[in-house]
Amino acid sequence: xxxxxxxxxxxxxxxxxxxxxxxxxxxxxxxxxxxxxxxxxxxxxxxxxxxxxxxxxxxxxxxxxxxxxxxxxxxxxxxxxxxxxxxxxxxxxxxxxxxxxxxxxxxxxxxxxxxxxxxxxxxxxxxxxxxxxxxxxxxxxxxxxxxxxxxxxxxxxxxxxxxxxxxxxxxxxxxxxxxxxxxxxxxxxxxxxxxxxxxxxxxxxxxxxxxxxxxxxxxxxxxxxxxxxxxxxxxxxxxxxxxxxxxxxxxxxxxxxxxxxxxxxxxxxxxxxxxxxxxxxxxxxxxxxxxxxxxxxxxxxxxxxxxxxxxxxxxxxxxxxxxxxxxxxxxxxxxxxxxxxxxxxxxxxxxxxxxxxxxxxxxxxxxxxxxxxxxxxxxxxxxxxxxxxxxxxxxxxxxxxxxxxxxxxxxxxxxxxxxxxxxxxxxxxxxxxxxxxxxxxxxxxxxxxxxxxxxxxxxxxxxxxxxxxxxxxxxxxxxxxxxxxxxxxxxxxxxxxxxxxxxxxxxxxxxxxxxxxxxxxxxxxxxxxxxxxxxxxxxxxxxxxxxxxxxxxxxxxxxxxxxxxxxxxxxxxxxxxxxxxxxxxxxxxxxxxxxxxxxxxxxxxxxxxxxxxxxxxxxxxxxxxxxxxxxxxxxxxxxxxx
Numbered sequence: 001x002x003x004x005x006x007x008x009x010x011x012x013x014x015x016x017x018x019x020x021x022x023x024x025x026x027x028x029x030x031x032x033x034x035x036x037x038x039x040x041x042x043x044x045x046x047x048x049x050x051x052x053x054x055x056x057x058x059x060x061x062x063x064x065x066x067x068x069x070x071x072x073x074x075x076x077x078x079x080x081x082x083x084x085x086x087x088x089x090x091x092x093x094x095x096x097x098x099x100x101x102x103x104x105x106x107x108x109x110x111x112x113x114x115x116x117x118x119x120x121x122x123x124x125x126x127x128x129x130x131x132x133x134x135x136x137x138x139x140x141x142x143x144x145x146x147x148x149x150x151x152x153x154x155x156x157x158x159x160x161x162x163x164x165x166x167x168x169x170x171x172x173x174x175x176x177x178x179x180x181x182x183x184x185x186x187x188x189x190x191x192x193x194x195x196x197x198x199x200x201x202x203x204x205x206x207x208x209x210x211x212x213x214x215x216x217x218x219x220x221x222x223x224x225x226x227x228x229x230x231x232x233x234x235x236x237x238x239x240x241x242x243x244x245x246x247x248x249x250x251x252x253x254x255x256x257x258x259x260x261x262x263x264x265x266x267x268x269x270x271x272x273x274x275x276x277x278x279x280x281x282x283x284x285x286x287x288x289x290x291x292x293x294x295x296x297x298x299x300x301x302x303x304x305x306x307x308x309x310x311x312x313x314x315x316x317x318x319x320x321x322x323x324x325x326x327x328x329x330x331x332x333x334x335x336x337x338x339x340x341x342x343x344x345x346x347x348x349x350x351x352x353x354x355x356x357x358x359x360x361x362x363x364x365x366x367x368x369x370x371x372x373x374x375x376x377x378x379x380x381x382x383x384x385x386x387x388x389x390x391x392x393x394x395x396x397x398x399x400x401x402x403x404x405x406x407x408x409x410x411x412x413x414x415x416x417x418x419x420x421x422x423x424x425x426x427x428x429x430x431x432x433x434x435x436x437x438x439x440x441x442x443x444x445x446x447x448x449x450x451x452x453x454x455x456x457x458x459x460x461x462x463x464x465x466x467x468x469x470x471x472x473x474x475x476x477x478x479x480x481x482x483x484x485x486x487x488x489x490x491x492x493x494x495x496x497x498x499x500x501x502x503x504x505x506x507x508x509x510x511x512x513x514x515x516x517x518x519x520x521x522x523x524x525x526x527x528x529x530x531x532x533x534x535x536x537x538x539x540x541x542x543x544x545x546x547x548x549x550x551x552x553x554x555x556x557x558x559x560x561x562x563x564x565x566x567x568x569x570x571x572x573x574x575x576x577x578x579x580x581x582x583x584x585x586x587x588x589x590x591x592x593x594x595x596x597x598x599x600x601x602x603x604x605x606x607x608x609x610x611x612x613x614x615x616x617x618x619x620x621x622x623x624x625x626x627x628x629x630x631x632x633x634x635x636x637x638x639x640x641x642x
Contacts, residue, residue, distance in 0.1 A: 035250065
């Protein structure tokens with residue numbers, strides 16, 4: 001037997017072999033198939049098999065224009081320059097598609113995934129380990145170049161999978177990174193109600209044959225699409241999850257290479273029909289990594305307890321004037337971010353030791369008493385280094401303006417008024433609406449090492465520069481052509497997402513927020529004295545994808561540095577976890593991926609404001625990367641960024 005086919009390898013000792021077996025047993029490849037069964041109600045994911053084909057790029061462009069991120073499970077044999085087909089499979093001709101189409105797909109935010117080299121039923125060849133392995137390795141060598149987020153997804157042709165095939169795949173350590181097999185829940189093909197056993201619709205309903213089949217019967221394209229599209233809608237409306245409940249959710253199986261008519265645009269036509277018939281006010285379209293617990297090689301782990309203080313048992317969940325003040329920042333210049341929050345008798349903090357928050361105590365009696373309970377005062381609590389000593393200080397808005405109390409590393413001193421002549425005070429209207437006071441932020445907008453104060457007013461963004469000793473200079477209007485009421489930023493689902501973050505890496509904090517008009521994230525870069533033009537990343541945390549539906553979603557959008565670089569990234573909490581997008585350095589962002597789909601989910605109670613609004617991005621373990629922390633029922637939990 002050839003060395004390459006031996007399970008134990010060649011020239012390895014017993015210890016090496018044991019370690020190799022252990023590594024393979026911990027591979028992400030599972031014995032059972034993964035579906036979208038656990039997606040939230042009315043949540044769907046579009047996937048396409050058997051391509052690429054002549055019209056794949058056009059299809060991808062359409063999906064991009066609709067703000068839909070699909071996964072394309074490709075056969076390597078479709079591409080020019082790949083090995084000739086294996087005779088017993090359905091890739092009978094040499095590939096004719098340029099690999100450049102894969103670059104186009106990923107640039108549009110879609111995923112490339114493995115559907116084997118030649119599309120065999122893997123269960124029919126599971127007796128030949130080398131053949132099973134080669135079917136995946138040949139295509140994976142292509143796919144790897146297009147995976148940048150740690151999700152190396154694969155799907156077996158026909159969904160044919162069992163534990164024997166899984167064991168075959170695990171014999172090759174290079175495939176341990178694969179996530180799957182990811183199959184599907186929804187298809188237009190013949191389906192049967194799992195409860196009654198009744199046939200839902202007839203044969204030839206599969207999208208890979210349906211449209212050309214109906215046309216062959218003499219129907220027009222329009223009539224054929226009505227029939228074939230309805231088959232898929234029927235499947236969505238009758239699909240039952242493992243508990244027998246119809247949730248209108250799941251992974252949709254489509255094909256960008258139509259078996260009955262390769263090279264045609266029938267896949268695009270059917271996709272267009274479906275998108276037009278799935279009401280976006282009801283349905284949410286998500287990428288596959290939105291599936292709860294779908295593993296990836298670069299995912300953050302489940303959140304773990306960092307302190308049992310700030311818990312519901314201690315009363316922190318009783319009012320937004322309490323839980324709405326949880327903040328993370330380095331209070332003592334030790335490197336790791338610490339945590340603070342306002343309680344009825346003052347501000348309490350706990351410091352990070354790299355793995356826990358310890359030394360919980362009251363740092364200040366500021367903000368104590370019922371007079372500070374109104375949200376226009378309490379929830380404006382901020383942490384930032386206003387005097388340049390590398391220790392985060394405490395600032396908050398009172399009726400007459402913003403006050404700050406300086407940190408000495410173990411407590412906050414007495415507060416003094418830092419703003420000028422009632423600026424940011426009630427007399428100027430800053431307490432009238434959360435769309436004003438809920439936008440106050442500290443950040444170093446001029447790169448002088450001291451945190452400045454900015455907020456959104458009627459006309460746009462106002463900023464006051466810190467003098468480092470006694471206060472902020474009189475504010476000036478830094479952004480007058482956007483972020484104002486006239487541009488639609490007053491509603492809290494937009495205004496309260498505004499934050500200061502250095503998204504271009506030049507040391508100046510820029511201003512960013514989730515906007516409605518263009519349905520995405522907008523950033524205006526600082527030049528040290530004003531904010532420049534708006535840079536929009538469309539279809540990013542948008543209303544179309546229901547990020548504006550609840551405060552527990554838009555209220556948890558945060559900016560931080562995930563990859564130890566100089567550019568800040570953006571994250572948000574959705575129904576199935578934390579979705580993050582890397583900054584490009586130009587004030588825009590890549591398409592988001594789920595950094596964490598094992599925690600912070602709706603089904604774990606994070607859809608409640610008293611938990612979701614406490615989520616922050618902060619480097620709690622001092623490794624240069626922002627982690628995700630928040631207040632759960634039993635205290636502060638954190639998920640460390642890998």
